[in-house]
Amino acid sequence: MKRLTELLKRPHGMLVLALVLIVAGSFLAGLFHTSFYSVKVQRIEFPTERGTLTGLLYMPEGAGPQDPRPVIITTHGYLNSKEMQDAPAVEMSRRGYIVLAVDMYDHGDSRWAEPIPPGGHFGTFWIYSQFDAAKYIYDQPYTKKDEAGNAYVAVSGHSMGGFSSFIAMYMDEMAALQSGYRMIYTGISVGSDFSFSQAVASQEQFQAAFGSRTVGMIAAHFDEFFFNKADEEKTPAERAISGTVTFKDFPATASGKAFLGLAPTDGPGEAGKFYTVDSGPVIVEGNEIRPSQEAKRIIYTPSEIHPWNHFSRETTANLIEFYTAAFQGVTSPKQAKATLSPNNQIWWLKEAFNFVALIGFFLLVPASVRLLITLPFFRNSVAPAPEVISLGTGPRAKAMWVLIILVAWLPAIFFPQLFAKTASGVQLLLWATVIAAVLSIAWLIYTGSKKQEGGNGLWRSYIPITIMAVLLITWLRRPESFLALGSTFNQPTTNQIAYWAVASGLIAALFNVITYYLAGKNAGTAFASYGLLFKPAVIVASLAAALAAVVTGYIVLWLIQAIFGVDFRLWTLAVRTFRLEHFRTALRYLPFFFVFYLSNAVALNASTRGLKKCASVLVAVILNAGGLGLWLLYHYGKLFITGVAGYPAVTLNGILLFALTPFLGVAAVYARKLFEDTGHVWLASFLNALLFTMITAANTATFWNLMS
Template identity: 25%
Template sequence: MMPYRANPGLLVALIASLVAIAGLFLASAIQTGDGVTVSEVHFRGASGAQMRALLFRPRAATSAKPAPAILAVHGYLNSAEMQANFATEYARRGYVVLAPDQRGHGGSDPVAFADGFGGPDALAYLHSLPFVDRRNIGLEGHSMGGWTVLSAAKAMPDGYRSLVLEGSSVGAPFAPEGARAFPKNLLVVFGTRDEFGGFMWGSESPLATSAVKKLRNLFGTTEPVVPGRLYGRIADGNARMLLTPAVTHAWLHQSSAGITPALDWFGRTLDGGRALDVTDQVWPWREAGNFVALMAVPLLIAGLIAASATFFVKRSAPKQNPAPSPSVARPIAKLVAIALLPALLFIPACMATEALLGQNALFRQTFTNQFAGWALLSALLSLFMLRRKGGGLGMREVPHALALAAIILLPAYVLVLGADQLLHVNPSWWFITIRPISLERARDFLLYAPFFVASCLCSLQLVQAASPLDVGSMGGAVARAMAALAGGFVLFLIAQYGVLAATGHLLLPGEGLRVISAIGFAVFLAFVGLFGAVSQRSHGSVVPGALVSGLFVTWLLVATQPIGV
């Protein structure tokens, strides 16, 4: 009898799936610690639109003994899960927490920006819960979530006691104008390295936020606001405080720089919370569990790509590439060009696509439109370079590889869906989240997938032509593919944030949203490099990995980007 030999790819996939499950269970255990129940709720607003939210309910919150509550809202291009670090700590301290998806985001009905971003409806729903003390409600929002809670405060001026703005502002263009009496008991946390300083507060921000006129008017002073000083009186409802930690915009919901001040402020302005030191925080463990899962899911997919060569494809013999020449300068130069050009084109391509397409009823996701435009341009550029080298795309393999890609992604999707529905956690790190695709967004997936599949197919074939992934070790091939696809974005981000650290402004001022989005693409493209290298080594072709990559990137984007029409 022939001895049984385990399939290495299946073994990697099995271990990765177990690691992902362990990470997700850790994240769930942390956010449900101390007797907190986390559930997904749905409710209809005044206009009839349905909204989705995560509800964190402490065990002590009952109809007989209502608890104080907090409405916690995420920013633009995010979803309710982005407030889960805040919500975990609020709930541990006895607050009921409602973290909604803004309108047009996550599982809430389109369109984005409608009905005060959904803030008034979310606050009304929070008021309807019998276990909530309606006299003790706080509002907290990050970025555009700040405008959401300001809209809620404006709609229900007697429906809250205090408000926290994290990386957000009052006034134009979307929020009610702040004044000495509005909003009540306000804490502003705005980082000195915020990418949106000029947009949120004025040209002197973020380094000199305390001196801008809009903030001085809000605080009722003609002098620069002193960070950390309490202005007004909490008992009178006109308290004001500014804090300016040395962090970037998105990092506020990923660090104690944003979470600790909010815990302290609500502890001072709301009654009935559990006495717990503000530095006693467990959310990093929740984040660690989600991060482990985020790293494990691509490994699960890569393992299945390798395993599928045994079960579904008769593996062709690896191509006999000529031995590399003593000088490696030429292949390195090619890989550098492959890495840099798409990164340099990212902002211009997104801007051009926005100008051409804007928002329309067919392509409804404004930022996914921009990313798809960049993907198409990158695909055309890669195809041009590939044709000059005499290479092809392997289109004959596409129909079979497409079916194979769907089979490979199915276990990962089931894992993510199960964690989302049963545990209310997702594989994630920071704002990079793998969420299931709602039925509302399924049509968007089908529309955008061809753009990202084409981009991944062309770019991986170009990498293979420039520096064959069959040559050398598996680790070396993965490293080359990752560097070629994600390295340009890494350098782009180093340049942007290096200038931000030195001057308080990005290298491209006014492009904060796209620069932050580039962080996600650096991660996504590293995954694409992994899948392509494994595919070439196991199947003798990058095509299966390219189709897996294109569908995976489309999944990640479509599930999280807002619907604007």
């Protein structure tokens, strides 16, 4: 451990360690990704009538036109990308199936080209993605078909991808009634029910359209969104709960029973059991155009939350079991591993080594900075360390730490309201801002009059407080006026995160201004102690060093992806390559995130520099990520213990924290360590803003054709 610490202290040592972790982790991740090179994985892109779809095509050794195989098309949910389907893609290709993991439209690298009406962005990408992918796969020579031209193709997806898969089977059946053949043989949804699909047809119509296909559903007990009881099924206590983040038992609901072919009066369905059902006839405009068909249906109910589904050995085993049953008797004779046990899984090893590479990436970036600032031009970014800000001693120091923690965690306390961008939800925070500013200025005026200070000295104190308070109040009062979805800001969830980030930054800035003028200045604290060194040469060199380090990191990522076919990720945390549109989008959000990371670096260093080095980094991480971490612990801990989450109405926004929280922890480490190396906040602020804005912009839904 001591040797590792010494190694990390030296820039060259940290760089070597980072590259070793990246290369070794990526090599091993690629090994498991390709099932020890028995599967060829290639990125493909193909045009559709609605735009362009991209995906990862997993081609097992021997599969092709001479040995066509069943094909599984799998896709992700809202805000994710094809790489989130690693588990089923790796496991099923390992078992000899051809797999296409596809980016839905406006996710990853896929693009929806048709015009989107105002407000209609959420009704585009998920409706057609799987059906358009199925049409492409049907035309490929490696896709196995029967004598009548029916393809042995499965569709599956998580969340919105599950809706897309069910709709694809519905559309396929409507087309098959005219063409005489089916492009889709079977399908299973993960983390989705029939609620959103109602935009296309009713559950009864979907079940009829499934016909003789074997169809499954994975309905987790703690899913945040779906598998809810209808209002008439709920008890008075359940109806009193406002929100959907509660315990679910889908096979016991009317919808789940109907899917399994049970009557509403029957007892709960049995999870994990195949039921033989009558699909019901397909009726169009009152006319029966296809009689009812017999088929098999199954529901799995893992004890998981929504995002856990695509990082779960249990869910993956459910998928393997389902596909094995659905394709029984139609696999290729050469699929020797088709019947491997569902519990025989290696995808998690791929993810583990992806994580090793991710750690290496987050070491590579600061290592690059530390080497760069030893070079002639970049050396200008280094300045003498300013004096440490004293927080006092005894009761005063304890009181200051209570205030520091409270203010640092205010963005976590008000996280649901800030992410929702509702002015009514932050009224308490708004009035707290007004009161804090008014009392601070009143105190300055009072103490100034007692000391008989001149008016010139007073305005220098209360004008900065007033400016910061007005900025924060304006931001909180008019959330709809900032970062509205449109041609400029075309990522819905990035708009939410950026709005929260600016509010967080302004809260920290106001607190630091107030404490400086009320206490710090009189105690002899210099403004320079906050690390805001206004020297053009320092600022320019810092920006250049940060930019060069981020570019270096992404060059390494692109090389790794080209060589090993993987990127850097763990579950919802991902550093992935991007397209020009992602970069353009990131530039538009960059000023907002810079406000946050600059204020954040000032606040963290102002409060922690007086601590021992290791303690200062740990406390900085706690201040930055601890509040949101506790929010997650309370929210989901209560869900698993009581069956009702801490905030039952907070669904998607809570899930966003699984990536945001650890990234804030990393940003805190950068803010502290780079201050030690440079003596100011600029380099860390630029680095965090550039890096984490790009990571965010490349990892979410981007409505490309809204861009101007």
